[in-house]
Amino acid sequence: MTTMSAPAAEVKAPPPKDDGREKGSFQGWLVILLAVVFGGLLAAVELTLGPAIAANKRNETLSRIPELISVPAADSQKLDIQPLAIPVTRDGKTTTYRVYRADRDKHPAGWVIQATGQGYADRIEILLGLSPDVASITGLFVLEQKETPGLGNKIAAIPWRSQFNGKPTGQALEVIKGGATQASQIDAITGATISSRSVAAIVNRVTADLRDRLAAEAGKEAS
Amino acid sequence: MNGGPTASQRFFLGILPENPVYRQMLGMCSTLAVTNNIQAAVTMAAAVLFVLVCANLIISLIRHWLTPYLRIVIFTLTIATFVTVADRALAAFVYPMSKMLGPYIPLIIVNCIIICRCEVCAAKQGPITAVADAAGQSLGFGLALVSLAAVRELLGSGMWFGSRVLPEAWPDWVIMVLPPGAFLTFGLLMGLVNWFTARRAGKEGA
Amino acid sequence: MTDDTLQIQPAPQPSGPVTDVAPSPHLADSGQTTRAMMVDVLVALIPVVCSALYFFRWHAVRQMAICLAVCLAAEAVFSAMRGRRPPLADGSAAVTGIILALSLPATAPWYAAAIGSLVAIGIGKSIFGGLGMNLFNPAMVGRAFVMISFAGALGAAGYQDPQSQIDIMTRATPLTAFQQSGVVASLADLFRGSTNGSLGETSALACLIGGLYLCLRRTAAWRIPASMLAAATVIALLDTGLSPHGWTVLHHLFGGALLFGAFFIATDPVSSPLTHRGQMIFGAGIGAWVMLIRIFSGYPEGVMFAVLLMNGFTPLINRWTIPTPFGGRLNR
Numbered sequence: 001m002t003t004m005s006a007p008a009a010e011v012k013a014p015p016p017k018d019d020g021r022e023k024g025s026f027q028g029w030l031v032i033l034l035a036v037v038f039g040g041l042l043a044a045v046e047l048t049l050g051p052a053i054a055a056n057k058r059n060e061t062l063s064r065i066p067e068l069i070s071v072p073a074a075d076s077q078k079l080d081i082q083p084l085a086i087p088v089t090r091d092g093k094t095t096t097y098r099v100y101r102a103d104r105d106k107h108p109a110g111w112v113i114q115a116t117g118q119g120y121a122d123r124i125e126i127l128l129g130l131s132p133d134v135a136s137i138t139g140l141f142v143l144e145q146k147e148t149p150g151l152g153n154k155i156a157a158i159p160w161r162s163q164f165n166g167k168p169t170g171q172a173l174e175v176i177k178g179g180a181t182q183a184s185q186i187d188a189i190t191g192a193t194i195s196s197r198s199v200a201a202i203v204n205r206v207t208a209d210l211r212d213r214l215a216a217e218a219g220k221e222a223s
Numbered sequence: 224m225n226g227g228p229t230a231s232q233r234f235f236l237g238i239l240p241e242n243p244v245y246r247q248m249l250g251m252c253s254t255l256a257v258t259n260n261i262q263a264a265v266t267m268a269a270a271v272l273f274v275l276v277c278a279n280l281i282i283s284l285i286r287h288w289l290t291p292y293l294r295i296v297i298f299t300l301t302i303a304t305f306v307t308v309a310d311r312a313l314a315a316f317v318y319p320m321s322k323m324l325g326p327y328i329p330l331i332i333v334n335c336i337i338i339c340r341c342e343v344c345a346a347k348q349g350p351i352t353a354v355a356d357a358a359g360q361s362l363g364f365g366l367a368l369v370s371l372a373a374v375r376e377l378l379g380s381g382m383w384f385g386s387r388v389l390p391e392a393w394p395d396w397v398i399m400v401l402p403p404g405a406f407l408t409f410g411l412l413m414g415l416v417n418w419f420t421a422r423r424a425g426k427e428g429a
Numbered sequence: 430m431t432d433d434t435l436q437i438q439p440a441p442q443p444s445g446p447v448t449d450v451a452p453s454p455h456l457a458d459s460g461q462t463t464r465a466m467m468v469d470v471l472v473a474l475i476p477v478v479c480s481a482l483y484f485f486r487w488h489a490v491r492q493m494a495i496c497l498a499v500c501l502a503a504e505a506v507f508s509a510m511r512g513r514r515p516p517l518a519d520g521s522a523a524v525t526g527i528i529l530a531l532s533l534p535a536t537a538p539w540y541a542a543a544i545g546s547l548v549a550i551g552i553g554k555s556i557f558g559g560l561g562m563n564l565f566n567p568a569m570v571g572r573a574f575v576m577i578s579f580a581g582a583l584g585a586a587g588y589q590d591p592q593s594q595i596d597i598m599t600r601a602t603p604l605t606a607f608q609q610s611g612v613v614a615s616l617a618d619l620f621r622g623s624t625n626g627s628l629g630e631t632s633a634l635a636c637l638i639g640g641l642y643l644c645l646r647r648t649a650a651w652r653i654p655a656s657m658l659a660a661a662t663v664i665a666l667l668d669t670g671l672s673p674h675g676w677t678v679l680h681h682l683f684g685g686a687l688l689f690g691a692f693f694i695a696t697d698p699v700s701s702p703l704t705h706r707g708q709m710i711f712g713a714g715i716g717a718w719v720m721l722i723r724i725f726s727g728y729p730e731g732v733m734f735a736v737l738l739m740n741g742f743t744p745l746i747n748r749w750t751i752p753t754p755f756g757g758r759l760n761r
Contacts, residue, residue, distance in 0.1 A: 027293045030285065034297060038304035045308050049315035056318035120727060150397040150580045191586030193609065194727060394540055396578040403577070407552065414556075 061100070061114065061127065061143070068129030068139035069102055069110030078104055088209040097210060101217075108132040111214055114143070117202035120194040122146040124155070128206050130169065134215045140164040140203070145195075152195030160189055160196075169207040173200045227348050230355035237359025244367035245416045249335040253327050254368060255405040261384050264372035266320050268365030270309045270328055275337050275357040277305040282345035283353035289346055298341045299332070306331045336364060374408050375399045463560070466698070467520030469648040473639035474527055474693065480622045480632035481531060484597060488535035489628050492542055493527060499546035500526030507555035521560050525549055528693055529568040531629025532686065532733070534588040535598055541579050545571035565740040566700045569733050576733070585609075585729050588625050602626045604685045604729035613675040619683040626685070629693075633683040640692025649696035652708040653715075657691045658682065660716030668724055687719060690732035700740045707743075707750040714739045 066076040080103040087096045100112040111130040116123050122145070129139035142156040154160050163186050167173060171184050175197045180187045188196040228236060243249045250271075257267045278301045282289075289297065310328045313321040321328065331337065340360055345353040376382055379399030381389035398404045481489040504522035508514065517523075529549055533542060549571025557563040576583045585605040590598050600606070602625045603614035618624050622632025630636070643649035665681040682688065695701060695715050702711045715735045722731025 027288060027290050027297075030288055031293060031296060031300070034285075034300055038300060042304060042307055045311050049311045052315040053311065053318075056314065060318070060322075148580060149400060150395065150578075151584065191581055191584045394538070394579055394582075396544070397580060398574055398577040401577065410556075 061112075064127055064141050065100055065102055065112045065129075068112050068127055068141055069131075070129075070138050071102070071104065071109060075104070079109060080104070086210065086213060088213070090209060095209070097206070099210070099214070108218055110138055113206050113210060115202050115206045116144075117198060117205065119145060119155075119198040120147055120152050120192070124195075124198055124202065126199065126202055128164075128203060130207075130214065132218060134169060134211050134218065136169060137164050137167045137203070137207075140199075142199070147195045148192065151189065152192040154189045154192065155195050155199050160187075161199075163187060164203065169211050172204045172208070175200045227344070227352070230352040233344060233348075233352055233356035234359035237356060237361075237363045238366065239363065241360075242363040242367060242416075243336045243339075243360050244364060245413055247336075247339070249339060250364065253330060253334060254371065255402065255409065257324060257327050258368055258371040258375055258405060258408075259379060259400040260376045260382075261369060261372045262320065263323055264368035265365070266313070266317070266324060267327065268361065268368050270306075270313065271331060271334070271336070271364055272358070272361035273309050274302060274305040274331055275340060275361050276354055278302045278337055279340055279345040279353040279357040280350055282341045283348065283350040286346050286348075294342075294346060295338075298338050302337050302341070303332050336360060370412060371405070371408055374412070375404055379404060463519045463521065466648050467524050469643065469646050470524050470693070471520065471527070473643040473646075473648070474524075474531070474629075476635040476638045477531060477629045477632070477689065477693070478527070480635040481628040484595075484622055484631060485535040485628055486595060488595070488598075489530075491539070492533055492535070492537065492628060493530040495539055495542040496530035496533075496546045497523060497526040499543045500529070500550050503547050503550035504555075507551055508559070511555065511559070513559070519560065522550060525554070525567045525571075528629075529571050531689070532568065532572050532627050532694070534583065534625075534627055535595070536582070536587055536590045536593075537575075538579070538582055541575045541583060544578070545575040547571075548574040561699055563699055564743070565737055566694060566697045569694060569736050569740075572733055573737060597623060597625050597631075600625050602685075602729065603680075604723065607676050607680075607684075608729045611674070613680065614684065616677075616679055616683065619680065627689075630686040630689040633688050636688035636692055640688065643692060643696065649692060650698075650701070650705075650708050652705055653695050653701055653712040654691035656709045656712030657695055657716035657719075658687070660713040661687060661720050662716075664717060664720035664724075668720070681720070681723070685723070685730040686732040690715070690719070690736060694732065694736050695739075700743060702743050702746045702750065704747065704750040704752055706752075707746040710746050710750070711739050711743065714742065 062081060063076075065071075065081060066073055066079060071079060082101045082103070084099045084101055085096050086099050087094050098114040100114075102109040102112065110132055111134065113128045113130065114125070115128060116125045118124070124142065124147070125144035127139075127141040127143055128137065129141075130136070131138050140161045142161065145153060145156055147153045147155060163180075164173075167186075168183060174185050175188045175193065176185045177188045177190075177193060186196065186200055237243070239246075241247060244251075244254050253267055257263045278298070281301050282298060285297070306329060309331070310321070313324070313328060340356060344356040348356075373383065377389065378396045379401075380395050381387060381393040396404070399408065478489075478493070481493075500522045501517055504517055526546060526549075529545055530542065533545070549567040552574070553565060553567030553570030554560065554563045579587075581587060585602065585608075588598075588602050588605070589600065593599050601609070603619060604626075606612040606614065614624055619631075620633045622635060624631050640649070640654060644651040644654065661681060662678055665678040668681075669677055676684075686694075691712075695712060702708050715732075715738075718735035718738055719731045722728055722734060728734075
């Protein structure tokens with residue numbers, strides 16, 4: 001309409017082709033159409049695969065529980081695992097621990113606690129297995145770590161982490177360089193003392209924070 | 224077809240003469256990040272193959288309705304959809320691998336190789352050529368990734384596909400599985416590819 | 430052409446021979462051939478090599494033999510691949526080999542020395558185009574590669590060998606002992622070199638003798654070690670002043686690889702700046718980084734990383750410090 005009123009000399013070139021404009025408005029519809037189709041596709045994918053993904057995420061932790069509380073993998077079906085969230089307030093800061101309570105034939109089989117702490121390179125996330133009476137450690141597994149390859153990442157290897165099995169929870173574990181002799185001592189990885197101490201510190205924090213809480217919980221069931 | 228290479232030409236161009244990694248130097252982020260073992264490299268290449276074939280096919284089918292100012296939106300929309308499908312499928316079927324690759328599967332959305340192929344080939348040529356192009360480029364990408372990963376996994380952990388191939392006495396060159404190893408290996412392999420290309424072209428080898 | 434129009438004249442051509450005036454360094458100085466410089470460095474290394482042989486005996490012999498042999502062989506092979514006659518005669522590969530050997534612990538396994546040498550010459554030097562073109566100090570490139578690769582054997586804990594016949598090798602290095610258990614080494618031991626550590630770094634005395642020789646011969650730019658040690662001293666003063674812990678400024682200077690690095694590694698003419706002001710900045714940067722790494726990082730020592738880091742800054746420092754010619758204007 002502006003072209004009609006303007007003098008002929010000032011008329012600017014019209015859009016290259018008329019169908020280009022039509023194409024443009026059609027393209028708007030194309031984007032909407034594609035968005036709807038793709039949205040539907042994604043919804044279908046999510047509906048189909050969502051449960052499997054959720055199960056994978058759950059199993060990542062759950063599948064470790066039998067070995068952490070010294071239950072043979074064959075018997076893992078008999079375990080009744082119940083996730084709990086236990087908030088602990090210490091020095092004014094509240095940490096909520098994710099705790100798995102495992103029962104076997106209605107009897108407590110052990111506890112598995114998920115905990116994180118600062119390592120040498122990044123956060124370390126562990127699973128700690130405790131005996132039903134919370135008196136000793138039954139297993140340790142490293143879920144996440146980014147420690148130095150070749151040195152600190154040995155915290156995730158079985159030879160080192162199996163040292164924790166059977167350690168008492170009553171006193172804080174101590175990391176020793178070369179030749180741990182006492183029950184409450186852990187050998188440091190050569191050249192990775194900081195990573196070793198980090199894991200021990202997480203374990204110590206968990207046992208200090210949760211020992212009494214879980215023992216009370218277990219006693220409540222027994223009575 | 225309105226000119227441009229044919230389907231078979233497109234396919235073979237992608238593998239070496241226009242290899243996305245060694246010749247176009249596209250998709251560097253994932254190339255450097257996921258090549259510390261062969262399995263991760265193969266998974267990544269498979270995900271790219273799936274996304275690229277789907278995206279190229281769809282874009283090629285609707286190419287007559289594309290206009291310059293909205294095409295990038297449509298490319299991104301299409302790519303993002305198939306990347307999400309690939310990401311969810313990996314998480315559902317190969318969860319440990321999905322966890323290992325972490326953000327690099329979602330990051331395929333911003334991988335230049337795919338948007339480049341949509342723009343260069345799929346938006347201009349028919350669906351058969353577009354799919355052949357996607358397959359060729361993905362194979363080229365996979366070849367580059369696996370060649371890098373083969374060197375890095377062998378030297379860095381003495382293994383291929385996660386099983387030991389070098390004797391136990393082999394001292395792992397840890398640097399090779401770390402980021403510096405990716406840059407060093409990539410540089411050396413690209414030098415090697417250039418050297419072979421130069422020799423084949425009859426020039427004096429550099 | 431009339432007189433009143435402005436004429437654009439071509440630049441006047443000099444009629445006679447021109448005297449080129451340029452600020453130092455005068456690279457064409459015929460007295461300073463590469464070969465002469467390298468021979469000087471090797472001569473300066475004699476006291477350091479002697480102390481290494483005295484304290485570490487055959488461990489030092491083995492390390493130097495491997496590094497020398499592999500460095501020379503790699504130089505010959507890579508030069509041949511690039512179609513050049515092997516420039517072994519200039520001695521630069523030998524210097525790289527000896528310096529790399531002296532920067533390794535006595536306990537370092539043979540493959541670490543061999544791979545380090547191969548990487549030093551191959552990736553550190555040949556890939557950039559050979560001597561004079563490399564951005565980073567080749568010996569330190571090789572050492573960084575093996576140190577990251579074999580962190581267990583070459584990291585702080587790798588220096589100790591409880592079974593060793595040589596007494597000092599059974600102990601932790603002074604810097605590690607201090608960082609991990611707060612044990613302060615005796616200054617006399619650090620000065621003489623009767624402590625554990627990389628082969629060439631332990632004896633402050635030997636490094637000082639060789640280093641002063643290099644500086645007096647003008648083979649090494651004295652500004653680099655001087656500014657490096659000055660910067661390290663300032664930060665050490667701050668550190669010990671703020672929290673006295675027995676590890677004095679002199680411990681910082683004599684302990685670890687600070688002196689060896691200041692005189693023999695940082696002064697590599699290829700990878701350090703050309704201008705005087707640039708050399709001061711470069712040296713000070715290395716000194717500061719060494720101290721920051723020692724005090725704040727998990728590593729007990731930081732000379733290698735500090736040198737590599739400042740090598741990366743060298744082209745930039747060269748550009749910042751282009752000297753203004755006499756009578757010229759600042760035109761940047």
